[in-house]
């Protein structure tokens with residue numbers, strides 16, 4: 379063992395030892411970096427991925443039968459017809475008549491009467507809520523479309539998804555997640571175009587921050603005033619009340635609307651679930667997808683895996699979407715002017731004021747809706763900067779979490795690990811690969827005391843580090859693998875970064891989607907984390923071509939795109955601003971990702 383260390387051929391100095399290398403090694407990769415575009419050109423976007431739409435949503439039944447959810451439309455219509463007939467039949471029965479007489483549906487207690495009405499703050503919050511949720515849902519659909527499959531376990535195995543809006547995964551062993559993405563219509567998704575997850579995430583996470591703040595203020599005001607009585611059922615009678623209301627609605631003989639004072643049983647359950655269950659669940663399942671949190675809180679993510687969280691997050695969206703449709707339908711059909719006065723003019727009246735305010739509010743929503751995608755494509759940097767600003771406190775907080783608990787065991791290793799990115803095809807890389815990477819040299823440069831060139835043998839001679847960890851692709855898929863290689867701490871000890879070094883830049887042999895070297899920068903403090911390493915082995919074998927041969931990065935508090943594959947050079951720098959477009963990495967420059975992506 380000690381002999382191997384002595385045998386280490388570390389070539390010091392700033393010059394590259396060209397004698398050992400067949401293809402010339404470019405020391406100055408920085409000058410080759412390309413700039414991203416400042417306006418999205420949909421023709422050339424994401425390496426000219428042609429627009430592809432998915433398929434109608436399908437749910438897997440049993441092993442490999444797929445149910446097309448469009449069938450739910452006729453099924454719902456038939457179900458409603460049957461429901462109406464059944465409810466009408468029921469209402470003719472004396473027992474049901476008695477039941478409805480004793481349970482009219484709305485419980486008007488003295489407390490409710492003392493607390494009647496909706497204050498103006500509630501009107502305002504209701505509006506912010508509906509305004510923000512349009513962006514949240516649309517950008518959420520866009521995020522789903524980037525990996526259009528949902529799974530129950532952390533292994534994103536093709537064929538094992540329970541839901542998809544894409545054809546089955548092709549058999550091509552090098553099929554990438556990026557190629558699997560689908561686009562959405564421009565005014566459905568946000569911003570609609572295929573593989574626009576970077577921009578969609580700024581919308582989603584940015585509006586989430588505002589939505590959560592609005593929600594917190596709402597909770598506080600709800601309980602600081604008596605308004606909570608409007609939303610929290612006061613007795614178990616809410617269930618028979620809801621049954622009674624349902625029968626009355628379905629039999630098309632509707633109950634009286636006492637919304638100003640108290641909601642009926644069905645409303646109470648729907649609002650209570652939306653405000654106190656679906657809302658918090660959306661937040662918790664959203665956080666369950668963060669690599670930093672999942673890695674830190676392994677005792678939770680062991681059960682609530684990213685994919686379970688993602689599936690729950692989706693089901694919460696289904697609840698919200700269904701709620702919105704039903705809610706709007708009921709608002710329109712149970713006394714529109716009165717209802718609009720309640721929620722848009724804070725008054726009990728049948729005048730037109732509520733309607734006018736509502737019309738203005740809806741105009742704002744509609745203009746924002748139709749402007750959002752075109753604005754995003756025209757001003758992507760504005761969206762990127764605004765999103766990053768809103769998220770910065772959250773990202774900082776999460777990044778500083780200790781990642782060491784995030785290890786898995788051999789049984790957790792995923793049977794299938796998706797590929798992603800653009801494969802390297804330069805002559806230089808091909809020559810190295812043909813030669814079994816004998817001539818490969820990892821070049822480490824920049825603000826270090828001891829710049830080195832390391833062959834694979836040199837790297838293998840360094841102390842071995844192993845970790846079984848989960849990969850979180852920004853697109854949504856995940857997988858567990860065992861990585862073998864060298865801890866980045868070992869590399870730091872070898873090269874001695876200078877105090878000015880703040881960032882560590884990893885350059886790849888591969889190009890990014892739009893051409894120019896793929897690269898990504900990591901804060902230097904994350905390089906010393908226990909789970910940050912250079913991997914040359916995956917699941918006990920040398921890293922395959924597709925997964926980054928001969929060397930790739932693992933930094934487990936960050937998302938997948940920061941795990942640079944086919945590493946060619948590492949540079950320690952003070953600032954990332956002068957690299958490429960200055961956003962800290964290839965996808966940051968070209969696809970508007972964030973350089974901090976711990977969520």
Ligand SMILES: Nc1nc2c(c(=O)[nH]1)N[C@H]1C(S)=C(S)[C@@H](COP(=O)(O)O)O[C@H]1N2
Pocket residue numbers: 795796797798799800850851852886887888889890896924925926938939940941942943944
């Ligand atoms: N050089 C390079 N590294 C890259 C990429 C790339 O396109 N080029 N894609 C990234 C993305 S988006 C992901 S999710 C992971 C995928 O790694 P895998 O193919 O081993 O699963 O690699 C990352 N590293």
Ligand SMILES: [Mo]
Pocket residue numbers: 798850851852853938939
């Ligand atoms: Mo990714």
